[in-house]
């Protein structure tokens with residue numbers, strides 16, 4: 575686990591000022607998703623003299639120009655610590671600032687993406703997304719408050735939870751994953767497959783939201799500890815090239831990749847079947863089909879004639895996967911997802 579401290583539970587966001595004090599920070603820069611602006615205002619008031627400024631425009635895939643803007647604000651306001659409130663975009667920006675300045679970070683996630691649990695950052699420069707891994711990227715404190723996920727719209731709840739499930743599924747078919755990582759992955763998949771339908775049915779059920787958030791935390795730990803395979807390679811290549819919405823892309827790809835990979839990963843297939851209570855690929859496909867937004871690459875706006883090139887690029891990359899990855903097989907998968 576990368577986070578030094580994890581605080582969780584309904585209302586846990588009110589513990590952030592104490593955490594700031596514990597860090598000895600005097601000037602906090604709050605990095606916040608627009609959807610959590612009101613939460614950031616409350617925090618600014620609670621921080622009092624320890625509040626420096628708010629940067630409220632994080633962008634997906636951490637473009638370096640946005641980081642430069644936030645870095646300038648941190649310099650002008652003499653910030654010495656970061657609190658990130660939001661999804662992977664806000665937390666990604668916080669990581670990009672932390673690694674450039676050495677400022678400590680407190681992450682308060684509001685989606686299920688899991689970035690707060692990893693020492694990984696994907697940054698975009700000139701349209702190309704490059705990923706770096708560095709222990710200095712991982713937030714030292716993570717605050718999980720399920721009340722902050724109550725405002726997640728149905729579509730984002732569904733797709734973000736499937737994004738988390740993808741981390742757990744890929745950890746299960748990573749032959750090099752440790753016993754601890756496999757245990758996290760099973761617990762995470764179980765939590766997501768159990769709690770997500772309840773949350774979709776009763777979006778304001780804070781107990782089910784808490785279970786889902788806990789499962790997403792474990793999924794983030796899987797992302798940090800295991801080697802990701804074909805699914806994350808595809809999401810990275812497609813998302814970076816076409817600037818696609820991260821969670822929706824993961825959600826629509828996952829069942830297609832499971833259909834291809836699970837036949838060659840019997841242990842993962844068996845563990846997932848146990849938590850799904852049946853065919854796990856069918857369970858995931860059924861959840862993904864409940865999304866009322868785009869559920870195909872076509873609907874997301876990916877051009878069909880780009881699929882071969884993406885398949886060739888993804889097949890040429892070196893990464894572990896339960897089945898050998900050929901350009902033809904990846905193209906077939908992409909056509910199915912199209």
Ligand code: NAD
Nearest residue numbers: 607609634635661662663684685687689692694725726820
């Ligand atoms: P996001 O952070 O871009 O948020 C998506 C949208 O949801 C935004 O408009 C945001 O304002 C809104 N939102 C967030 N929380 C909300 C809430 N509680 N209520 C209402 N609206 C809310 O999306 P994401 O999927 O969380 O993150 C995607 C980004 O994170 C990508 O850039 C991806 O590369 C990165 N990521 C990185 C890692 C890592 O380990 N480095 C892991 C996962 C994702």
